[in-house]
Amino acid sequence: MTRSDTPFGPVSGPDMADWCALLNDDNQIHLTREAAEAAGFGPHRVNPGPANLAYLMSALMADDPDREITAVDARFVGNVLEDDHLVARTDGDEATLLRDGAPVVTATFTFGEPE
Amino acid sequence: MTTTRPYPTLAVGRFDLSGTRDDHVRRMSGAPARTDARAHPIFAFVGALGGLPLPIKDLSTSLGLDFDAGPVLARCRIAVARPLLVDRVYTVTPQIDRIERKPSRRYGHADHLHLEIALDDDTPFTTIALHIIFPAEEAAT
Numbered sequence: 001m002t003r004s005d006t007p008f009g010p011v012s013g014p015d016m017a018d019w020c021a022l023l024n025d026d027n028q029i030h031l032t033r034e035a036a037e038a039a040g041f042g043p044h045r046v047n048p049g050p051a052n053l054a055y056l057m058s059a060l061m062a063d064d065p066d067r068e069i070t071a072v073d074a075r076f077v078g079n080v081l082e083d084d085h086l087v088a089r090t091d092g093d094e095a096t097l098l099r100d101g102a103p104v105v106t107a108t109f110t111f112g113e114p115e
Numbered sequence: 116m117t118t119t120r121p122y123p124t125l126a127v128g129r130f131d132l133s134g135t136r137d138d139h140v141r142r143m144s145g146a147p148a149r150t151d152a153r154a155h156p157i158f159a160f161v162g163a164l165g166g167l168p169l170p171i172k173d174l175s176t177s178l179g180l181d182f183d184a185g186p187v188l189a190r191c192r193i194a195v196a197r198p199l200l201v202d203r204v205y206t207v208t209p210q211i212d213r214i215e216r217k218p219s220r221r222y223g224h225a226d227h228l229h230l231e232i233a234l235d236d237d238t239p240f241t242t243i244a245l246h247i248i249f250p251a252e253e254a255a256t
Contacts (some may be wrong), residue, residue, distance in 0.1 A: 003143060006145070008145055011145070012234060015143045017192075017208050018139065019133060019143065020161075022136065022139075022140070022161050023161060023164045023165050023171075024164060024166075024167060024169075024170045024171070025164060025170060025171055025172070026163045026170055026172060027186075036232045039185055042156065048161040049188040050157060050161060050164070051143070051144065051193075053160065053191070054140065054143070054144035054146075054155065054157035055144050055145065056145040057144070057146070057155065057156050057157055058141070058145045058146035058147075058155070059145070060154075061147055062145075062146070062147055065147055065150070067200065068195075069156045069193075070194075070195045071192070071194050071195065072156075072159075072191070072192065072193040073156070073190075073191075074191050075170050075189065075190050075191075076188045076189060076190065076191075077189075083153075100133065107200060
C-alpha cells in the first residue's frame, strides 16, 4: 500500500452536534462557539475526538474496502475546529490526520481476519 | 502515583446500532456507502460512549474527576473480535482500569482515567481502552 492523501472538509459545526448526540456527550466546547472561545479555542467549535478518528478510518476504507480493521491504537495530539480543512494521510498500517500540515491524530491499524 | 481506592462497578448500558445511524456516520466522515451488514468501525468508539447509561461527563464527575476543567482525550486502543453489524442492539459494559494523578507540565497536576468499554451481543465484538486526562488542582494525598 502506498501513501495516500485524502482531503476532508470543511469540518461541519452542525455535524458536531450530531456526533455529540451519538456519543451522549454534552461538552459545550463541541456545541457552542461561546464555550469554545471561553476554553481558549477562539470562536470555533471543537470537533469531538472520535469524529477525527472516523475520518482516518473512512479514508482507509476508501483506499481498500476489502480490508478489515481488527485493531487500532490512536493518539490524539491536537484539536480540529469547525471549518477546518484536513488531510487524512494513510501509509500502510499507519495513518495521520493533518491540520495545516501538523498531526492531530496519529494511529496504527491492524488489518486481517477478526479473531 | 496511582490512586489506591476501590473503583465502583459501573452500570451496563445498551447501544442500538441502526442502519440509519451507520448511514449518518458514514456521511459525516466521508466513508464509502455500506455494502453489507458491517457497520463503520468507529462504532466501537461511538457505541461505547453512546451506550453508557449516563453521559461521560456524569460518569467522570461521579468518579471525582473535574470534567468542567476541560478533559483531553489522549489515546484509544480498539480491539475488534468481529465487525459490528447494523440493526443490532449491543450490551455496553464499562470498567475502570485505573485512575492516576500525576504531575503535569500543562496543568500542574492531572488525573488520568483509563476506562475500558466492551460491546457484545452474547459474544464479544469490540473493546475500547480510553485514556482521558482531566486537569486537577493539586497532588493526590
